[in-house]
Amino acid sequence: MSLGDRIRTARQRARLTQExxxxxxGVxxxxxxxxxxxxxxxxxxxALEDVLGSLAGEASAPTEEAARASTPEGGRFATEERRSRLTGRVWRIVTDxxxxxxxIPPEEAxxxxxxxxxxxxxxxxxxxxAELRRRERHRNQGEAAPVEDQT
Structure with missing residues (x-):
């Protein structure tokens, strides 16, 4: 499902008109x-997600509780704050x-x-x-893998 389809579906679920x-x-x-x-x-x-909620597809965006249950260290990589920050970063890249x-013609662009x-x-x-393999090697050797910046 495209982002446009997700926006339309979320808007309709919220029972909002386009207006x-x-x-x-604010557009x-x-x-x-x-x-x-x-x-x-x-x-x-x-701003769009503030009104409509998350626009990520359900399969690719589990609830925070589900993400924490399935992610090491209590799901610290799946928190709403981090997800929001990374989503904003991706959109800035796309905008750039x-x-x-x-x-360039839109289709080519x-x-x-x-x-x-x-x-x-x-x-x-x-x-x-590669990082997961490195950590697995350290774990198999009984060593703690060095912690690196996760941002």
């Missing part, structure tokens, strides 16, 4: 329509990428941004996998 959502978020109705139809991306997801592709985000995700997964 009502626009007023609460125009056409902006909401553009988001829902995938023509543009929201610049301030935090959109600005950098100005003048979207494809470029999608590839960049897929590459970033793949790189992050490789880094996390």
């Amino acid at each position: 009502q959502l626009a007023e609460r978020v 125009g109705r056409r902006t909401i329509d553009n988001w829902e139809n995938g023509r543009t991306l929201p610049k301030n997801v935090v 990428l959109e600005a950098d592709t100005e003048g 979207d494809a470029m941004i999608e590839r960049a985000m897929a590459n970033a995700e793949a790189q992050a997964r490789l880094m996390l996998d």
